Amino acid sequence: MPMPGANQSSFASLHDVELCSYSAAGERRAFGELVRRHGSSVRHLLRRMGAQAALADDVAQDAFLAAFERIAEFRGEGTFAGWVKKIAARLYLRRLQREKRLSALAAEEGAADEAHTDGDADHRIDLDEAMKGLSAAERLCVSMCYGAGLSHGEAADALNLPLGTVKSHVKRGLEKLRARLAPGAEAKTGDAVLEGRRGNG
């Protein structure tokens, strides 16, 4: 059902589900509006999974193209963004597998970047910063389960890891994130900022 005489602004007022219907009918401008709405969150997810910005953009583009090809499969049971994020996460893992980096990353223990939150008083503690304190495997598992909405079992399948390993990566990752994202941790950093300013003033 193409929208006669539709321009981009007329699509901007539509709900995601309506845009999906138009996209399924081959209306590429409707799909463009969906990309405009959700492109950033998909790219953020891939970066949080550990992809460099250029690779994240590349995989996100492929994910949206794959989503357009398979849009008829989207039944509106979850959100469109959640559906594309799952596609993007799986594509990223496939890319890592192709480059033979996945097994090395998934097996990696510890070795997190510890330097970012402590002592950097001007840096706001947010999720991106907190994620840098996780090992690559923990980052992958936490992002897939809480960012892409995969179950532990689905993540284990996608990562080709035992379920127990994924669960323990997620558990350790959550513990680290809780410590870093706790109000106390933020307040501590806030105090450090104030102290620093007092000291300077």
Add this chain to the structure above:
Amino acid sequence: MAEIDFERRLERLFADAPELADAQAFAQRVEGRLNRGWTARRWLLGAAGLAGGVIGASQLVMSNIFSQVENAEQSARVLSQGIARVTPTTDMVSALSGGYGLWIAVGVAVLTMGFVLARVIEEI
């Protein structure tokens, strides 16, 4: 309970991704790739149709179809003459092979033209 609260908070943090500065450019790149794919597909279908048409036409010419059609017409005429001797309802047979056949062909052609026109208008 605190565990579940934290997990919900984490999901919200993941969902609340700020818009990137080049979000518009990113969307245009994806649309560009979609359009390129679409154009390539149309060219491919057109080329396949053309190739199929050329092959079909050459096969028709090479199989001497026109002389075979003439033979078939002659055979039909002989057959209808034979049937006319047996029963007086030969009008129906000749109408099917001549008059009705023509009308059916015209109907199919009109339907095909309608379909093609609808596709062209949709593409425009």
